[in-house]
Structures are given as C-alpha cells and as structure tokens.
Amino acid sequence: MSWLAIIAALSLVAWLYLLLAHGRFWLADQRLPARQPAPARWPSVVAVVPARNEADVIGQAIAGHLAQDYPGPFRVVLVDDESDDGTAEAARAAAGERAERLTVLPAPRREPGWVGKLWALESGMRAATAPDYWWLTDADIGHPPDTLRRLVEQAETQKRALVSLMVKLWCRSLWERLLIPAFVYFFQQLYPFPRANDPRSGVAAAAGGCVLLRADTLASAGGLAAMKSAVIDDCTLAALVKPVARRQGLGIWLGLAEGSRSLRPYRGLGEIWRMVARSAFTQLRHSPLLLLGTVIGMLLLYLVPPALALAWPWHGQALAGGLALAAWLAMALSEVPTLRLYRLSPLRALLLPVAGVLYTLMTLDSARRHWAGRGATWKGRVAAGKVGP
Numbered sequence: 001m002s003w004l005a006i007i008a009a010l011s012l013v014a015w016l017y018l019l020l021a022h023g024r025f026w027l028a029d030q031r032l033p034a035r036q037p038a039p040a041r042w043p044s045v046v047a048v049v050p051a052r053n054e055a056d057v058i059g060q061a062i063a064g065h066l067a068q069d070y071p072g073p074f075r076v077v078l079v080d081d082e083s084d085d086g087t088a089e090a091a092r093a094a095a096g097e098r099a100e101r102l103t104v105l106p107a108p109r110r111e112p113g114w115v116g117k118l119w120a121l122e123s124g125m126r127a128a129t130a131p132d133y134w135w136l137t138d139a140d141i142g143h144p145p146d147t148l149r150r151l152v153e154q155a156e157t158q159k160r161a162l163v164s165l166m167v168k169l170w171c172r173s174l175w176e177r178l179l180i181p182a183f184v185y186f187f188q189q190l191y192p193f194p195r196a197n198d199p200r201s202g203v204a205a206a207a208g209g210c211v212l213l214r215a216d217t218l219a220s221a222g223g224l225a226a227m228k229s230a231v232i233d234d235c236t237l238a239a240l241v242k243p244v245a246r247r248q249g250l251g252i253w254l255g256l257a258e259g260s261r262s263l264r265p266y267r268g269l270g271e272i273w274r275m276v277a278r279s280a281f282t283q284l285r286h287s288p289l290l291l292l293g294t295v296i297g298m299l300l301l302y303l304v305p306p307a308l309a310l311a312w313p314w315h316g317q318a319l320a321g322g323l324a325l326a327a328w329l330a331m332a333l334s335e336v337p338t339l340r341l342y343r344l345s346p347l348r349a350l351l352l353p354v355a356g357v358l359y360t361l362m363t364l365d366s367a368r369r370h371w372a373g374r375g376a377t378w379k380g381r382v383a384a385g386k387v388g389p
Contacts, residue, residue, distance in 0.1 A: 001319065002317055002320060005320040007300070008319075011300050011301060012305075012326050015331055023195040025188045025192035025194070026338075028256055030193040030197060030254065032255055032257075034150075036153040036154065036157045039152070039157070042071045042072025042073075044072060045072065045073070045133045045134075045212075046076075046077060046131040047065055047074070047134075047135040047136075048077050048121050048125060049076065049078045050120035050139065051078055051083060051120075052081040054083070054085075054139040055083070057140045058087050058139050062091045066098040066101055067098075067145050068145055068148040070149050077128050078091050078104045079120040081107045081116060081119075091104055103127070107123050115228065115233070117233060118227070118233055119228070122223075125223075130215050133152065133214055134211075135151070135210075136213065138209045138210075140262055141167050141209045142260065142261055142263050147260055151165070151212040154253060159249065160251050161244070161250040162214070162238060164205075165260055166187065166256050167209045167261050167262055168341070170261075170266060173266070179358065180272070181348075182359065183359075184256070184342075185334075188338070191204075191254075193205070197255075204235065204252065205238050205254050206234040206237055206254055210260055217241055217250065232283060256341060258341070276362040276363070276366070277363075280363040280366035281370045286370060291364075299360065302331070302356025303353060305328035305331060305353065335348075
C-alpha cells in the first residue's frame with residue numbers, strides 16, 4: 001500500500017469513527033419538544049440580558065423577551081455595559097406597556113478579575129431578588145413567545161439544572177451559508193450534544209445565547225465568581241454546573257433551536273473570522289501542542305479527502321483515490337442534518353472541506369493574535385481570560 005493510500009485510509013477510518021462512535025453528534029437531533037407536561041407550580045424566572053452597544057437590535061430582542069407567554073413570575077433585567085449608542089433608551093422604548101417587567105441597570109464599575117460579559121451577568125443577578133431560575137440570554141437574540149415556557153417545562157419535567165439552546169445564527173449571504181452551518185456542525189463535533197445531555201458523561205456544554213439555570217445549583221457551584229475570568233463562558237458554566245447537578249440528582253441539556261435566532265447578520269468573511277479568532281486559541285488553552293495537533297487533525301479530516309480524490313487523475317493511485325472519495329462522502333453525509341436545520345441544499349455538504357480549511361486558518365490567526373498580545377477581544381475590549389476555573 002502506498003503512502004498516499006495509507007493517508008487516505010487514516011482519513012476514512014477517522015470519519016467512520018466520527019460517524020459511528022462519536023456520540024451521534026452529526027444527527028443534530030437534540031431539540032426541545034413542542035409541549036411537555038406543565039409543572040405543578042410554575043417557578044419564578046429572572047432573565048438577565050448583558051448589552052454593550054446593541055441599540056440596533058436591542059428593541060426587537062427586549063420586545064421578544066417581554067412577550068413571553070410564561071405563566072409564572074417573570075422579570076427581565078437588562079444590564080447596560082457602558083454603551084454609548086443609546087442601548088438603554090432603545091430598550092426602554094421597546095418595552096412599551098410591559099415596562100413594569102423590565103429593569104434597566106447600568107453596569108457598575110467592573111471588579112478586578114472579571115471578564116466583561118460575566119461581570120454584566122453578575123451585576124444583574126446581584127440587583128435582582130434570587131428567583132428559582134435565571135435565564136441568561138443575549139441582547140441580539142430573538143425568541144418566540146413560547147420559548148421560556150418550553151425551557152422551564154424541559155428543566156422541570158426532565159430534571160435538568162441547566163437547559164440551553166444553540167440559537168439559529170444569521171445565514172443568508174454567501175459567506176454565511178458556507179461558514180455558519182459549518183460553525184454549528186463543528187461545535188456539535190467538539191461537544192456531542194447527546195453526551196453533554198447524558199448525566200453519566202463527562203462532556204459538558206452550553207450555548208451562551210440562551211441558558212436557563214437553576215439558581216440553587218449555580219449557588220452551590222460557587223456562582224459566577226467561580227468562573228469570573230472565563231472567556232468561553234458558556235461551556236465553562238456547563239462544566240461548573242454539571243457535577244453539582246449530578247449530586248442533586250439532576251442533569252444538563254443542550255439542544256438546537258428552531259425558533260430562537262440571532263438578530264444580527266455577519267458583515268462578510270471578516271466578521272465571521274474575527275468571531276472565531278477571538279477565542280479559538282483560548283479553547284486550546286493557549287497550548288502550542290494542542291494547536292499543532294488540531295491543525296494536523298483538521299488537515300487529515302478536511303483537506304486530505306478532497307485533495308486526494310480530485311488529484312486521482314494525476315497521482316494515478318486508484319486505492320488512494322477511492323479511499324479519499326469515500327472519506328469525502330462520509331464527511332459530506334455528516335453535515336447534511338445541520339444543513340437541513342438551516343434549510344440549505346444537502347449538496348452544500350461537499351463544500352465542508354473549504355469551511356474546514358478556513359476555520360483552521362482562523363484558529364492559527366487566533367494563536368497569532370494571542371502571541372501578539374491582543375488576546376480575546378469583544379466590543380473593543382481585550383480580555384486575558386482563561387477557558388475555565
């Protein structure tokens with residue numbers, strides 16, 4: 001067997017493992033049920049929404065938060081994190097006749113060691129009377145009216161201390177259609193949702209745009225202070241909460257949203273690139289060895305199959321070309337369920353190698369930015385945080 005055939009075989013074996021033994025990540029089948037039994041008592045919920053310069057979308061987001069058809073006690077706390085674009089005023093204007101359910105809180109001066117978003121969330125929690133559940137949701141997310149009710153039903157019926165939704169991201173332009181479904185796909189590959197939802201598994205993950213969290217579980221885990229410097233706050237929160245929930249006889253749950261969605265489009269490749277480069281190297285714990293392993297793995301998985309399959313007429317090795325083509329088809333098959341979620345043609349899955357190479361370059365750029373001293377940036381801030389507590 002030639003060395004090209006060996007490399008192609010390694011890629012195919014890797015894809016067969018991912019399809020058959022990696023937590024069914026690619027099926028994209030973790031969804032909130034449309035309706036579950038109502039709890040005997042609807043618990044109290046406080047939504048905490050951190051916002052920094054979100055005037056263009058905050059009105060639509062806050063209107064959706066306040067329009068929830070939730071039967072229990074419910075309030076919204078918007079934490080205005082030093083915005084200079086009229087975010088607070090736009091939120092108040094959008095509240096309308098539901099203004100009594102909305103509190104707009106200027107974020108106090110940040111205490112040492114806190115990352116900006118987590119400090120905004122902590123400030124909102126400190127200002128509110130502790131409810132049964134916190135609903136942590138972003139300022140650029142729109143939710144259908146039944147979202148909170150369904151989240152609470154899932155938490156109460158299925159005994160979950162944390163219920164999170166990966167909301168549907170904006171996906172209309174050329175670059176969005178190429179990269180956004182792939183982003184969701186890669187997140188599922190990194191944190192297989194069925195494993196995250198299994199109380200026996202060590203995998204823990206959440207999506208920061210929408211997290212419903214039991215207040216007593218968070219308190220028992222040490223509160224947000226236990227992870228105050230985490231840049232990747234959502235998965236760090238899940239890792240903090242899951243073992244505590246297990247001791248309480250509870251679990252966590254992460255699924256894909258069909259109605260909740262991002263309200264903000266991505267302005268070309270550059271904006272998606274910056275979103276990924278902001279924290280990709282942090283995910284690798286700033287380790288050059290993990291970076292090297294990730295790059296090699298990504299090239300083996302996403303570059304080798306199409307490269308050897310398309311170069312078949314030139315290298316003339318039928319075995320290598322056939323194995324590579326099989327790996328490419330297995331790869332494409334694995335993205336189809338995520339593409340269906342975004343109502344895109346399954347044929348787009350053949351372009352997953354392009355997205356894979358671009359995300360590899362973004363990860364390398366993330367390392368370059370870290371080594372240049374720019375670290376993770378968000379809304380004009382640089383955070384020298386860490387992955388977890």
